[in-house]
Amino acid sequence: MSAEHDRIFIRNFSLTLVGLVIFTFIIVFVARSIHGQLELSENPARETARIERLQPVAGVWAGETGRAAAQAAAAAAAAAAPEIAFGGSLDGALIYERACASCHEVGAAGAPLMVASAWAGRLEQGMDTLVANAINGIGAMPPRGGRRDLSDEQIEISVAYMLDMLE
Ligand code: HEC
Known part of the structure; x- marks a missing residue:
């Protein structure tokens, strides 16, 4: 058993x-x-941030040859470096994330948060005024959110992106 x-x-x-x-x-x-x-999924904003982080901060040169090399490198960098922020990107989400969210996402310096109630009075001014105020600065908001290299078009696109978020 x-x-x-x-x-x-x-x-x-x-x-x-x-x-x-x-x-x-x-x-x-x-x-x-x-x-x-x-x-x-690739996040374009993160990719741009990564590339920017990888840029050299400074160069070192020694003697005349080094100086010439450094000047050539600087000239090449100046020619290659985009004048406009984020490589001239017209991606509202990217611009917002990188230049506006730091205040508007958390309400820093009294920035209106991205909720409809915070924008009720402002929307009445119309898009043109909102964009102009964002370009010139208003109250505690510095001109272009402190990014002088943002073009007018980029500001307009990021404002439009922000207003889209409210709906
Ligand atoms: C340093 C913080 C800061 C940053 C960065 C910032 N803002 Fe602002 N923003 C503010 C504050 C503060 C106000 C409210 C100003 C007031 O009405 O006194 C404001 C208001 C606004 C308004 C409403 C203006 C109006 O007429 O009522 C718009 C539009 C705006 N921001 C767009 C942007 C855009 C687009 C960016 C990014 C390019 C940006 N902001 C970045 C702080 C910021």
Whole structure:
């Protein structure tokens, strides 16, 4: 009787083990196929920020040759560097995230938060006035949110993006 019990136990135990091993393989397989289907979305704002962070802060030169090299590098950088912020990007979301959100996302310096109630009185002024105020500065908001390299067009696009957020 006891031997019979042991036999049944060992059989069931082995079956359980085999089942678990198969289950493990199924999980691994499912996980791999889900991973294969994932499309990792690229965040353009983060990519631009990363590239900006990687820019050299300063150069070192020694002697006349070094000086000439440094000047050539500086001239090349000046020619390549975009005059306009964020490479002239006209992506309202990107500009907002990088130049406006620091105040408007948290209400810093009394900046109107991105909720409809905070904008009720302001919207009545019309888009042109809002854009002009954002360009010239208003109250505690510095001209262009402190980013002088933002073009008028970029300000207009980011204001439009902000107003879209309110709806
Ligand atoms: C340093 C903080 C700060 C930054 C950065 C900032 N703002 Fe503001 N913004 C404010 C404050 C404060 C006000 C409210 C000013 C007032 O009415 O006294 C304001 C108000 C505004 C208004 C309403 C103006 C009006 O006429 O009522 C607009 C539009 C605006 N900001 C757009 C922007 C845009 C676009 C950016 C990014 C390019 C930006 N802001 C970046 C602080 C900031």
